[in-house]
Amino acid sequence: MKRWVLFLNLLLFFLIKFQCGNSNNITSNPIDQQQKDRVLELPGLSVNVNFSHYSGYVRVNEKSKRTLFYWFFEAVEEPFSKPIVLWLQGGPGCSSIALGEAEEIGPFHVNADGKSLYVNPYSWNQVANILFLDSPVGTGFSYTNDPSELLTNGDQRTADDSLVFLLKWFERFPQYKGRDFYITGESYAGHFIPQLAQAIVRYKWSAQESSINLKGYMVGNALTDDFNDHSGVSEFLWSTGLISDQTYKLRKIYCHHVSFLHSSDDCKKISDVVSTELGKIDIYSIYTPFCTRNVSDSDSLKRFKNNGSNNEKYDPCTRQYSSIYFNLPAVQKALHVNPEAAPPKWEACRASYLDVQVVCATDDPVYSMFDSGDTDTVIPVTSTRYNIDALGLPPASPWRPWYDDGQVGGWTQQFTGLNFVTVRGAGHEIPRTRPKLGLVLFKSFLSGSPMPSLSPRITDS
Known part of the structure; x- marks a missing residue:
């Protein structure tokens, strides 16, 4: 069995060497x-920023011209002393x-x-260099010359492509080689992230090559194991009073x-019955407003125009704004998108996906954090707790509140080997x-320190 694993690792090594050895960059x-x-x-950015950013393509397969699109933001201050975060x-x-950069952690x-x-104001490039990747192929601006690949995406190829x-x-960016490297993300990245981490560790072992200095990964509201995830969804929907007793029992069956x-x-x-009982709510964030705007209507745009906000006021329609912005020819030109x-x-969101593999957070010898917004019904906090319990990891600290x-x-x-954090009042994203709390969470993750405790200066009156 060990010889077979060694053979697979060596095969992966030589395949990657072949892809990286071809002169298939732009x-x-x-x-x-x-x-x-x-x-x-x-286009549309009216302020000057004091950090550099880059976007473009990296070819990961020469035969089909499979090519992934990225957007990289250097840290606001001293980027060459900060870690790289994918x-x-x-x-x-x-x-x-669309999501990570334009409505979550991007500047x-x-x-x-x-x-x-x-x-x-809560961009994560305040404390790290942030690399956004459109993956798997067919996502965002990533493309292939073989349309059949859009129907055969799977966990293994996604991890292999991301490693290449x-x-x-x-x-292309040798100044960042060997820098502390972390992987973050959410939702189905509960599959992507641990499997990419495993691919990096195996490649590093096979190739004795250390340009990717993986230190840890963090995934939010992670899709991990179908049985535990479904169990957690049913429990959450029922315990929050969103579905009936009968529907709860049928969903479990x-x-x-x-x-x-x-x-x-x-x-x-x-699931159709569940949707009817839920009503018109945002299933990703059950206590925030549901988007009712038709922002593709120019008159609607004029009525609802705003200039951004430096507070945590929630806007449920941000994805529709991004859909307009990233379709603008001037924006695509500025980001070096190949018009052909x-x-x-x-x-x-648009790619198909077929092959799925179960992941295990203990496969990789790196620091890991699972975080969970507690108002999400899609992969709720109960699902994450079931998955962590299934790992059988010994507790290293008591359950406690953290403060900001x-x-x-x-x-x-x-x-x-794992830190679990819930974020009060946060949804799937x-x-x-909760952008301010999200930044507190990220800082704690990078430092490898526990979440903040209550200051001793704050006491009951």
Whole structure:
């Protein structure tokens, strides 16, 4: 068995070497391409920023011209002393550019007019260099010359492509080689992230190569195991009073043993009942408003135009703004999108996905954190707790609240090799619904320190 594993690891090593050894970058000189990828200006951005950012393509397969799109933001201050953080979106098939950058952790968010940007005061590039990747192929601006690949995406190829991307990206940006490297993301990234981490560790062992200095990964509201995830969804929907007793019992019978991506007919039928009982709410954030605007209507855009916000006021329609912005020809040109490879209509989420593998958070010898917004019904906090319990990890600290500005930000518990954190009042996209708390969470993750405790200066009156 060990010989077979060794053979597979060596095969992966030589395949990656073959892909990375081909001259299939946009130019023959990766460092020259770095400067060509630099974004000099963005339509609708009216302020000057004191950090550089780059966007472009990296070819990961020469035969089919499978090519992944990225957008990289240097840290606001001292980027060459800060870690590199890769953000992977879920879906599967949702764009990290659309969601991660433009409505969550990125420095530029889109205004309600769909044509202008404002600077996110809680951007994660305040403390790290952030790399957004559109993966798997077919997501966002990533493309292939073989349309059949859009129907055969799977966990294994996604991890392999992402590894090839990283190795070639570090050749293009050699100044970041060996820097502390972390992977973050949410939702279906509960599959993407641990499997990419495992691929990096195995490649590093096989190749004795250390340009990717993986230190840890963090995933929010993670899709992990179908049975535990479904169990957690049923418990959450019922315990929050969103569905009836009868529907709760039927969901446990028909849905707990089926895939989230490829459900059964019986589970689909009971899911329709769940939707009816829920009503018109945002299932990703049950206590915030549901988007009712038709922002594709120019008159509606004029009525609802705003200039961004420096507070935590929640706007449920941000994805619609991004759909307008990233379809603008001037924006695509500024981001170096190849017009011949660009989709006829850019969409935030659009790729198909077939092959699914179960993941295990203990496969990789790196620090890991699972975080969970507690108002999400899609992959709720109960699902994450079931999955952590299934790992059988010994507790390393008691369950306790954590604080920000004297208020409970959520709850946390450390286990051997894993830290679990909930974020109070956050939905599926923690940095979107609770951006300030999301930044506190991220800082704690990077430092490897426990979540903040209540200051001893704050006492009851």
